[in-house]
Amino acid sequence: MTDGVQTDGARRTGLIVALDTQSPAQARQWATQVGAAAGMLKLGMEFAYAAGFGAVAEVAAARPIFLDLKLHDIPNTVASAIKALSYLRPRMLTLHASGGQAMMEAARKACDEAFPQGARPVLLAVTVLTSMDDQGLAAIGVADGTAAQVGRLGRIAVRSGMDGLVCSAQELTLLRDALGETPVLVTPGIRPAGASKGDQKRVMTPAQARAAGADWIVVGRPITQAADPGAAAAAIAAELAG
Template sequence: MQSPASTLFTDSPIVVALDFQDAQQALAFAAQIDPTLCKLKVGKELFTSAGPQLVAQLVDNGFKVFLDLKFHDIPNTVAKACEAAAKLGVWMLNVHASGGSAMMQAALEGTSKGSTGTHTPYLIAVTVLTSMNQAVLHELGVEADIEQHVLRLAQLTKAAGLDGVVCSAQEATLIRQHIGQDFLLVTPGIRPSFASKDDQSRILTPSQALAVGSNYLVIGRPITQAADPLQALHLILQEIESTSV
């Protein structure tokens, strides 16, 4: 099924979070949507259940896959994990910026070593999870406010040579001001105007997130739990287009 929405973007900003329990559910969902309209994110639950075989199958089916495993370990271990992930042909993968410069640089080397195609996977770092708020940071001993802590981690990520960060869209403006345009911002916690907030604390609509500088928008339940996922995807793309003209 095609619609006018499929012509709106040469590179769709939407990354659909495959928050399913097993490969059967994930593949059934993927069969309902168009890989030219979105990317797919495979996270910890699904990867633990289905393994790398699912990632390879999604890639073979024409999808760009963001492998969201948030590696955080000693540099050598992270390097080898990123190398293995890159060999699967993923489009993007990530680590935790709080792992530090040496770990992130090792991750970059591993990603480059494992790359098998013309595109070396984008490597990005997680700053502060969108489910976290100021009280949680204080509980962890971080006295800086969320925005400054995110900026510090984003600057560390840029200095390490990575492609960008995962951050709340609410911090995107600050990162753009201090780091510039040549840095990917991938933002979860995105909810279209017709969807509920669920368990996210810091959210924006897709149009708002793009307007403040986000490059890619991670959206899960508003699409995956829709009665018609492809229609929901079309509606979000149309909502973005209608507010950008």
């Protein structure tokens, strides 16, 4: 199962807007403001843990969601968590590739069992967080750098049945060369030209990510903290379509 954005065989890049808030009211407001410019809405740990999964379900009932919980535990626990989350019917769901092959295989099996045919989410393995760089990886014992680690984890993830990967835009070309066109590549750390990088270390503009082969980009603060979130989302969508 894939969820790349394609028309007549040509790859397009879709926009996921990250609703990084603890407030259900704020999430609903942003969801309304970004409207059709967003192909999907991302809800992550901050929202789920603060507002609860009932609030996640409310958003998911109205719009396709990318549920970004980055599951990472022993295989049985991750499989059980996925089954518990299945009622939310997320379009995409994340876990950490660093959990290993057995964990990812268990996640895929749980998805196949828990979701109706045709409704299984796109399973995305997170390779290296975009807040990390070579120095940060070296500090936790990964000595050969970001690119090598992303490639290593990406290959394991695809072998383990993952539909795609979450990666920095700077590794898009590397992964396309290594894994081909089939995996869905979702890219956070996207900043329009002139925007602050915030806590992201490895960033690109929307147009650069599209050119490098991203299926989806994830943008949060440059949209949600803009004076007009709807206009900001529409501008990025137009850049992707350009």
